[in-house]
Amino acid sequence: MNLNQIIKARLISQAQIHGPIGIFDSGYGGLTIFREIVKQLPQYDYIYLGDNARVPYGIRTYETVYRYTLECVKHLFNMGCRLVILACNTASAKALRTIQQRDLPLLDPYRRVLGVIRPTTEIIGNLSRTGHVGILATTGTVNSQSYVIEINKLFPQVKVFQEACPMWVPLVENNEHESVGADYFIQKHLHQLLAQSSEIDTIALACTHYPLLSKKISAFLPEHIKVLTQGEIVTHSLLKYLEHHPDLEERCSKQGQTAFYTTESTEDFDKKATIFLGHTVNSRHLEL
Structure with a gap:
């Protein structure tokens, strides 16, 4: 088996692993997307990651937003996510296309990153x-x-x-x-x-x-x-996307579990998250 065959075999093996759907935002707003998605599609597992330590993204350059977003996407991939949704308009505007076209083919062509715009x-x-x-x-x-x-x-x-x-x-x-x-x-x-x-x-x-x-x-x-x-628009779009990509849908784990990560204080995140979700959460800290 030559090197290309080995790499292809590894990618196919990775593609068969099941994992949660990742939802990323620069802060808290993406929780409104998360809330609606979980409400309509409760059977899937989800990981929410808020890069609260580096918010706001809106005032930063394209290159900085791209770099921050890619870093967080990679973390979600490392947590097992097969699909990541950028539940952030700034990240969708400034980073999504580059990640889709340049980075995904190198990172893992079997994973997907979607936006909200x-x-x-x-x-x-x-x-x-x-x-x-x-x-x-x-x-x-x-x-x-x-x-x-x-x-x-x-x-x-x-x-x-x-x-x-x-x-x-x-x-x-x-x-x-x-x-x-x-x-x-x-x-x-x-x-x-x-x-x-x-x-x-x-x-x-x-x-x-x-x-x-x-x-x-x-x-x-x-x-x-x-x-x-x-929230409703992105959820409906995600449902259609999963229907049209059954291979990816099959690789999304379905235990109805959710986890929250923040790059800032978990105490602050948990307090503000209740504003968006209407219930308490227990987040974990992610060091970037």
């Missing part, structure tokens, strides 16, 4: 009657233009209007998202978004923290405007 952009154009859609996101995601680029690829006739909402993440993480004080910042950015076009009829919450603000957002919008949260 593509599932959202695949449906948003079909939901808008006016062809005017809004994106509410972090400054980093807005500056990346990822949603504009991806929507224009799939729906070139759709006009995309973006609004960065830098205060919304701190409001959520400090458990102030239901306070009266949050109303000012929510109304401010909704007004600024709708001022760009009076024809916007569909808005995507393109940050995984924002679903915790969705009730207030909807309350301050005209009734005809649809508000899309990514």
Whole structure:
């Protein structure tokens, strides 16, 4: 057996190992994706990894976000994950494509890494009657233009209007998202978004923290405007992906178990995670 045959045999052997689905985020917001996925697909095992020690990703360069994201993906692979979901819009915008195209073929062609931007952009154009859609996101995601680029690829006739909402993440993480004080910042950015076009009829919450603000957002919008949260969208996309890739689906372990890891204080993570999940968790520390 020559070297190529040996390598191929090892890869095939690795591909047959079962493992959990990994869900990665730079912080806490990905827990809204995690919550919905586990709710709809409870039979699988999951590992959630939050790189809380190096948050926020949105202010960092493409190269830094890519390097941090790849490092965390490798850790999830080492924990046995066959499939990793980047439940972070910044990581999806700045790192996903390079990891998929350059790194996976070298690391393990039988594993997969998916993001949250593509599932959202695949449906948003079909939901808008006016062809005017809004994106509410972090400054980093807005500056990346990822949603504009991806929507224009799939729906070139759709006009995309973006609004960065830098205060919304701190409001959520400090458990102030239901306070009266949050109303000012929510109304401010909704007004600024709708001022760009009076024809916007569909808005995507393109940050995984924002679903915790969705009730207030909807309350301050005209009734005809649809508000899309990514948890249900990504979960539906994942279900379809697993159906279309039965070999990968078979390699996802199914004991209904979950584990949480953070690169920061487990005490802080466990406290803030309850805001997103509605129940307590016991995380473990991961040293990078």
